[in-house]
C-alpha cells in the first residue's frame with residue numbers, strides 16, 4: 463500500500479504518520495505538507511530516516527505539483543489532513559481557509575480520480591454540525607445531524623465535506639469522511655486550548671479563558687483518532703461518514719483547572735477575556751456507528767491522557783519554545799499575550 467498523508471507535519475497528521483508506519487510496517491507513507499506556521503518539519507524527525515517514509519514540501523492547492531506527485535507515486539489511499547484549522551484565525555481572515563480547505567480538497571480529489579486512488583479519506587470535524595445547548599445533555603451529534611456551521615472555519619470544512627460527497631455521487635470517487643471531536647496529545651500547536659494553557663502555565667503567564675469558560679468540548683486523545691481513521695480506511699464503507707468522539711465532555715474551565723492542578727500552578731493565573739465571536743457552546747459526539755460497524759473503542763481516558771500530554775510538553779520543551787519564540791511569536795503575543803482582565 464502506498465498512502466498519501468496530506469498535512470502530515472501538523473498535529474493529527476504527524477501522529478497518524480507515526481501510527482501508520484508503526485502499525486503497518488510494510489506500507490509506504492508519503493507526507494505532503496506546505497509547512498505553514500502550524501506545520502513543523504522537526505516533528506517528523508523520528509521518521510525521516512525510515513525507508514518507508516518520504517516527505518514532500520508542497521501545497522495541496524498547487525495542482526501541478528499534486529498531479530505530478532500522484533502520477534509518480536500511484537497512491538492507493540489518500541488521507542487529507544491538510545487544512546487551516548484554527549477557528550480564531552478564520553474569524554480574522556477567512557480567505558485562506560476557503561482556499562486550502564475547499565479548493566485544496568478539490569485539487570486532491572481531481573488527482574485521485576485521474577490516477578485511480580482506491581480510497582480518498584477526508585478528515586473532517588464535529589464542528590460541521592454547529593453546536594448543542596448546554597441545557598440539553600441528552601443531545602449528541604450523529605452522522606444524520608444536519609450540517610449547520612458557525613465559523614468561517616467550520617463552514618469551509620462543511621463545504622469540503624459536501625464536495626467530497628458530490629465527487630462520490632457524481633464521479634464515483636471511493637470516499638469516506640470522518641468527523642472527530644477535539645483532539646489533544648503530543649505535537650499539538652500552542653494556539654489550541656490545551657497546549658496553549660500548558661505552555662503559558664509553565665511560564666507562569668495568564669491563561670485567557672473566553673467568556674465564562676462554560677463552553678463544552680468532547681476531548682479525544684489523538685492516538686484514538688488515528689486508530690479510528692486506520693479502521694475506516696481498511697473496513698469503512700465507501701461513501702460513508704463516521705463520527706469519532708470519546709464521550710468525554712468537559713467545560714473549558716474544568717480542562718484549564720485540571721492542567722493547573724497537574725502542574726501545581728495557582729488558579730489565579732486564569733483570566734476571563736472577551737468571548738470568541740459566534741462561539742459554539744457545546745460539542746458532543748455519538749460515535750455508536752463507528753463503534754458498531756468498525757469495532758472502534760477509545761482507549762485513553764482523559765485523566766491519563768492529560769497527564770501524558772503534560773509530561774510530553776515538559777519533556778519536549780524545546781519543541782514548543784522554538785515555536786513560540788520563532789515566526790509565530792508576534793501572533794502569539796497579539797492573540798494571547800496582552801489579554802489581561804478584559805471582560
Ligand SMILES: Cc1cn([C@H]2C[C@H](O)[C@@H](COP(=O)(O)OP(=O)(O)O[C@H]3O[C@H](CO)[C@@H](O)[C@H](O)[C@H]3O)O2)c(=O)[nH]c1=O
Pocket residue numbers: 547548549550586587588589642643644645653654655656658670671672673675677678679714738745798
Ligand atoms: C485558544 C483558546 C480557546 N478557548 C476556548 C474556545 C473553545 O471553546 C475551546 C477550544 O478551543 P480551540 O482549542 O481553539 O478548539 P475548537 O475551537 O474547539 O476547535 C478545535 O476542535 C475542532 C473539533 O471539534 C477542530 O475541528 C478544530 O480544528 C480545532 O481547532 O477553548 C479559550 O477559552 N481560550 C483560548 O485561548
